[in-house]
Amino acid sequence: MAGHADAAHSNAGKYIQIAVVLFALTALEVALYEVCYGGLKTMAPGLGASLEPWFVEVLLLLSAFKFWFVAMFYMHLKFDMKLLSWLFLFSLIIAVIVIGALIILFGYNRGLWWPGGKW
Amino acid sequence: MALPRALWRRHLPLGLLALFAVVVLAGCAGENYPQSTLHPKGDFAELVDAVFMKTVWWATAIFILVEAALLYAIFKFRGKPDDPEPKQVHGSTVVEIIWTVIPAAVLAFVAVPTVQTIFKTAEIPASSPDGQKPLTVEVIGHQWWWEFRYPELGIITANEMHVPVGRTVDIRMKTVDVLHSFWIPQLAGKRDLFPNRETRLWFTAKEAGEYPGACAEFCGLQHGKMLFYVMADTPADFDAWVARRMQDSVTVVPMAAAIPSDTVGPAADATGLMDTLTVSPMAQAAMDPRVAEGEKLFLTKACAGCHSLKAVGGPPVMVGPNLGGIGARRMIAAGWMRNTDENLKHWLQNPQEVKEGVLMAGYTLSDAEAEALVAYLRTKQ
Amino acid sequence: MTTTTAALDHHDHDDAHAHHTSLPIDNRKLAIWTFIGSECLFFATLISTYLVYAGQSVKGPFPTDIFSVGLVTAGTAVLLFSSFFVVMALDGAQKGDRKKMLTWLSLTVLCGVFFAGMQVYEFWHFYHLGLGYSTNLFSASFYTLTGFHGAHVALGTLWLATILKDAIKGRVPPKKALNLEIAALYWHFVDVVWIIIFPVVYLMQMRS
Amino acid sequence: MATTVLEPTMTRTAALAKRSVLVDWLTTVDHKKIGIMYGAWAFFFFVIGGVEALIIRAQLARPEATLVSPEFYNQLFTMHGTTMIFLAVMPLSAMFFNFMIPLLIGARDVAFPRLNAMSLWVFVLGGLFLNASFLFGTAPNGGWFGYAPLSGRQYSPGPHMDFWVLGLQILGIASLAAGVNFFTTILNMRARGMTLMRMPMFVWATLITQVLVLLSFPVITVALILLMADRLFGSGFFVTAMGGDPMLWQHLFWVFGHPEVYILILPAFGIISEILPVFSRKPLFGYSAMVFSSAFIAFLGFGVWSHHMFSTGMGPxxxxxxxxxxxxxxxPTGVKIFNWIGTLWGGSLQFKTPMYFALGFIAMFIMGGLSGVMHSVAPADLQQTDTYFVVAHFHYVLFGGSILALTAGAYYWWPKMFGKMLDEGLGKFHFWTTMIGFNLTFFPMHFAGLLGMPRRVYTYPSGLGFDLYNLMATVGAFFLAFSILVFMWNVIKTWRSSERAPADPWGGATLEWTIPSPPQEWNFDDEPVVTERDAVWGMKRAAGVRMLPEPVAGDGKGIHMPGPSWWPLVVSLGILSFFVGFMFDKPWAFPFGPVTVFGLLLTTFAIFKWAYEAPDAHATNH
Structure with a gap:
């Protein structure tokens, strides 16, 4: 049973490439933070100011990419049974529903996006 | 078991049906159910009742149809063990679609008024049916009693809320301890009280009357005895009530009474204040000598440490319910007992027996002392 | 404590191997994926709690007073690399390249130890900056979230170390590479959870 | 995986005979024995929960009664809810998962037999731990929903809610482990030819239930961890003075709590979907619709939790x-009911006791379902929530639904489980007493609720019109208790009877009826092959017979079976010790005291022993 995925396995080169990508994306995340809020803010104030409104969105996007790379290649979802991907995806969907709903509901309660929504 | 079985068969369905009828009819009979959700006496409750009854009729219709189909199938398709195999039907897409679509359509008939009512009840009307601005009442939940404040009038009271008929009441709620839920079934639905967030509710009483309410969120030991009354007065009666609250006799309240809500018990030096106290003119004027005695006791027995008799201008935070007008209230012990002299005396002498765990400790009172206190409190109309 | 069951799933050799399986997959691999799916909700709830309570503490210290991005970035990099190391080790295990497996697996375990150590140091450091577990809402939700992640890292490290021990004794031949594959899946999952936690907790919270 | 370790001269039978009965049951990994133990313990807890209910009803029979103190009353209703949900209905379903799922899918055992044993023992120890709180007079008293801040340290000092918080965490481990196990078992251990769409409906129901367990229990686990941290380690997740928010507890609780409702009812749906076709002698109507409706219910179950919170004012x-x-x-729930009636339609209905209970289930569940729709109307729910109307509703779902279905399942599968038939006469008597008692208890509650009676009150004043309904409910409750006694008498009578049940007493459609009653330890002599839905009916039809010939007991020669193990029990004890430690270690050390550390070490140690235990896969009678 164990060998079923061997043929399709990506080789070491692929793994290295992904490691590099992961590292680069992480560096990008930290750099983004540094430019917007950290030490680099003074060095490139214009860049920081223009990126800042999108800080959270960009960070989430970069993290999603990293997540996807690890799940697809290191966890072999790309080469493994579809069922496993569905299993993971379904759990993630429920997880995102829970996180999203709670953030929306609490934001509403605190009047963040519905004036007078405080009751 | 042959005989009983035959009896069961024949009479059971009829018996159940009769029982069902009795229960249903008893529930519809109106006046004996002052806490009923089925007999709304306010606009909020009427809105709710309207959408609820819509659902009830749909549900009843569906119930009868489906149970009838079930019973029909049960009686029609009885088989014997050696009967031939019935036709093996596996299903039908058409039928599946039909019985998916029909309930969906029925639900639409429920869903539309539901959403309409949600938005209608969510919005606090800007003006009352009588044209006035809604009357604001702040509800503060305590374990296990209710505090009501009228910020526009400056009145504080407890366990008995007076509202004028025809004027919308804008209720803002908070709790000082655990969650509670404010509920007067004949006037409005429930709303929970939170310690960190103001919740709101509104209603307009349409008929004068006394409406019992209850805490509907489990709040600990005496959740069962956290009741209250809403007195819907005619505008004239309400004005009279407000006027009486404004004139509640001025009782000297020890400063130490303004203790934070999380400390418990009487003000430490209540007795030390005795020298500075004078018996109020009203107590002096009373015919009953026990009244003056009762007033003295009220102050020395530490009642005043937790309770204020002033509905207006009293200390802002008190551990115990405000007693302004206590003599005229319908109930005592947070809506639990009728406010008779006998009950009040019993309550004063044995609070833990009436309501175990309540903060009011038993301050040993002789019969005479208790009677004097009752007489005094009774003067607080 | 749900992590206990993960270890059990892995170590459970009971599957009646005389019996065929309906899907072309080993019971244990299916089980670990199922468990990972369940863990998604575990961490989703912890992350929700952290986010709902972000900015709600009534007193400090606040994230901006405490966090420094440097150390945790190093930890993040180490955890990412360990994911890479463990796929290399698995590659070795599946191809019967024992030396490759041992090398990369040792590195993975070292990474796990380093990350756990980084977290212990970080907690110790924060504690000395005045951030106890129950200091405020931020501290409690931060320590609970990252602490449970740390516990997963520790468990994963112990698990991988156990397999390393077996591998050194020659008990992980290619036909048993599945033992490593399952532990590796768990390890990657712990890594992807950190991929979310790192930006959400550290980077976003540092906004002034 | 290692070579077989067997004393060559000793047969398996002889080896097992050497073990005492007690050791055999403590170390068994046989899904059938585990199933029976689940059932026995769950029934034990069910009786405890029932006695709690009777005391509650006795107190409420009359207004202003003082039979029990308010404190004890609060403990009773908290434990009644907690017990019935976590210690009765869930494990009673687990009894059928354990005993029946491998048989229904033609497997030799579950995917992880030892993990299965661990689930059982963790459940048993967790249940005993929760109930042990009564011995100290400190049973949980904050409601099964444990709303903060009442359940927090400030308003609930003492060990009451600690028992609850820790007990539920222990039980959660059992459920999660079983969830992983049965999900894997069903997907991966099916007989050859049994595609997903050929699985018996109960298997589908179980599979979907496990998905719900796996995705909802982590949420309550985290919520309990947060509450535990508040209570024991002084954090302020739900303490408003620290910025915490009681609403978070409610959301997390119901994100779990609503799927939990379906965890309780989906297995019941599955059992009914097995029984109706057999006693209608006609396949389940709309099989695929039944599968998809279950899946749809489960998925929607994650998107509706806040309907438990309409009165909190979440906004329009x-x-x-x-x-x-x-x-x-x-x-989808309506689709199920219609399909069940469709199954009856045109059938040749055989009125045996399981069928009685199954039909009773449909009749009662319709009622619970319809009152459920009334709750979905948010404004109406503002009047209904936290009243006896809700109590009536969910008892129609949980008793009229789950318990009636589980009882139907018990009558249906009893011959398979124990090799003896429950008495039909007593069974029908049981049915009628149950129906009368049940309706007399819970139907009046609808009215008590609509007329304004709140839940969870230990007494109520007279004069509000609740008296008659409460008296009826109390009489009904004792009648219902009587019906349980009838069932117990039936069990005892059957136990003492020597009459053996045939392998296939009902003319069943599923694989379990092809093997002897009770099944041999290895279930199937030969792995069955399935070519269609309702496989056994197909076999009978192919053979042109009404009944298959009585199977001949095999000798199990050459069949690999997992050996018994102590480690699941030891792990469970370690887990128990770990959690109990949190209660008693507080004065000693923060946060981990000796009992907790001992538990952790014992668990770890036992897991290692478990992992390296020689797989005792001995062949039988070689």
Whole structure:
């Protein structure tokens, strides 16, 4: 049973490439933070100011990419049974529903996006 | 078991049906159910009742149809063990679609008024049916009693809320301890009280009357005895009530009474204040000598440490319910007992027996002392 | 404590191997994926709690007073690399390249130890900056979230170390590479959870 | 995986005979024995929960009664709810998962037999731990929903809610482990030819239930961890003075709590879907619709939790969303009911006791379902929530639904489990007493609730019109208790009877009826092969017979079976010790005291021993 995925396995080169990508994306995340809020803010104030409104969105996007790379290649979802991907995806969907709903509901309660929504 | 079985068969369905009828009819009979959700006496409750009854009729219709189909199938398709195999039907897409679509359509008939009512009840009307601005009442939940404040009038009271008929009441709620839920079934639905967030509710009483309410969120030991009354007065009666609250006799309240809500018990030096106290003119004027005695006791027995008799201008935070007008209230012990002299005396002498765990400790009172206190409190109309 | 069951799933050799399986997959691999799916909700709830309570503490210290991005970035990099190391080790295990497996697996375990150590140091450091577990809402939700992640890292490290021990004794031949594959899946999952936690907790919270 | 370790001269039978009965049951990994133990313990807890209910009803029989103190009353209703949900209905379903699933899918055992044993022992120890709180007079008293801040340290000092918080965490481990196990078992251990769409409906129901367990229990686990941290380690997740929010507890609780409702009812749906076709002698109507409706119910179950919170004032948008989402659930649920009636339609109905209970289930569940739709109407729910109307509703779902279905399942599978038939006469008597007692207890509660009686009150004043309904409910409750006694008498009578049940007493459609009653330890002599849905009916039809010939007991020669193990029990004890430690270690050390550390070490140690235990896969009678 164990060998079923061997043929399709990506080789070491692929793994290295992904490691590099992961590292680069992480560096990008930290750099983004540094430019917007950290030490680099003074060095490139214009860049920081223009990126800042999108800080959270960009960070989430970069993290999603990293997540996807690890799940697809290191966890072999790309080469493994579809069922496993569905299993993971379904759990993630429920997880995102829970996180999203709670953030929306609490934001509403605190009047963040519905004036007078405080009751 | 042959005989009983035959009896069961024949009479059971009829018996159940009769029982069902009795229960249903008893529930519809109106006046004996002052806490009923089925007999709304306010606009909020009427809105709710309207959408609820819509659902009830749909549900009843569906119930009868489906149970009838079930019973029909049960009686029609009885088989014997050696009967031939019935036709093996596996299903039908058409039928599946039909019985998916029909309930969906029925639900639409429920869903539309539901959403309409949600938005209608969510919005606090800007003006009352009588044209006035809604009357604001702040509800503060305590374990296990209710505090009501009228910020526009400056009145504080407890366990008995007076509202004028025809004027919308804008209720803002908070709790000082655990969650509670404010509920007067004949006037409005429930709303929970939170310690960190103001919740709101509104209603307009349409008929004068006394409406019992209850805490509907489990709040600990005496959740069962956290009741209250809403007195819907005619505008004239309400004005009279407000006027009486404004004139509640001025009782000297020890400063130490303004203790934070999380400390418990009487003000430490209540007795030390005795020298500075004078018996109020009203107590002096009373015919009953026990009244003056009762007033003295009220102050020395530490009642005043937790309770204020002033509905207006009293200390802002008190551990115990405000007693302004206590003599005229319908109930005592947070809506639990009728406010008779006998009950009040019993309550004063044995609070833990009436309501175990309540903060009011038993301050040993002789019969005479208790009677004097009752007489005094009774003067607080 | 749900992590206990993960270890059990892995170590459970009971599957009646005389019996065929309906899907072309080993019971244990299916089980670990199922468990990972369940863990998604575990961490989703912890992350929700952290986010709902972000900015709600009534007193400090606040994230901006405490966090420094440097150390945790190093930890993040180490955890990412360990994911890479463990796929290399698995590659070795599946191809019967024992030396490759041992090398990369040792590195993975070292990474796990380093990350756990980084977290212990970080907690110790924060504690000395005045951030106890129950200091405020931020501290409690931060320590609970990252602490449970740390516990997963520790468990994963112990698990991988156990397999390393077996591998050194020659008990992980290619036909048993599945033992490593399952532990590796768990390890990657712990890594992807950190991929979310790192930006959400550290980077976003540092906004002034 | 290692070579077989067997004393060559000793047969398996002889080896097992050497073990005492007690050791055999403590170390067994046989899904059938585990199933029976699940059932026995669950029934034990069910009786405890029932006695609690009777005391509650006795107290409420009359207004202003003083039979029990308010404190004891609060403990009773908290433990009644907690017990019935976590210690009765869930493990009673687990009894059928354990005993029946491998048989229904033609497997030799579950995927992880030792993990299965661990689930059982963790459940048993967790249940005993929860109930041990009564011995100290400190049973949980904050409601099964444990709303903060009442359940927090400030308002609930003492060990009451610690028992609850820790007990539920222990039970959660059992459920999660079983969830992983049965999900894997069903997907991966099916007989050859049994595709997903050929699985018996109960297997589908179980599979979907496990998905719900796996995705909802982590949420309550985290919520309990947060509450535990508040209570024991002084954090302020739900302490408003620290910025915490009691609403978070409610959301997390119901994100779990609503799927939990389906965890309790989906297995019941599955059992009914097995029984109706057999006693109608006609396949389940609309099989695929039944599968998809279950899946749809489960998925929607994650999107409706806030309908338990309409009275908290979430605002009109959220109220509307959760209202409509809740109404949607009525559609697949209706589809199920219609399909069951469709199954009866045109059949040749055989009125045996299981069929009685199954039909009773449909009749009662319709009622519970319809009152459920009334709750989905958010404004109406403002009047109904936290009243006896809700109590009536969910007892129609949980007793009229789950318990009636589980009872139907018990009558249906009893011959398979124990090799003896429960008495039909007593069974029908049991049915009628149950129906009368049940309706007399819970039907009046609808009215008590609509007329304004709140839940969880230990007494009520006279003069509000609740008296008659409460008296009826109390009489009904004792009648219902009597019906349980009838069932117990039936069990005892059957136990003492020497009459053996045939392998296939009902003319069943599923694989378990092809093997002897009770099954041999290895279940199937030969792995069955399935070529269609209702496989056994197909076999009978192919053979042109009404009944298959009585199977001849095999000798199990050459069949690999997992050996018994102590480690699941030891791990369970370690887990128990770990959690109990949190209660008693507080004065010693923070946060881990000796009992907790001992538990952790014992668990770890036992897991290692478990992992390296020689797989005792001995062949039988070689």
């Amino acid at each position: 948008l959220a109220d509307s969303f959760f209202s409509l989402a809740t109404m949607l659930i009525a559609i």
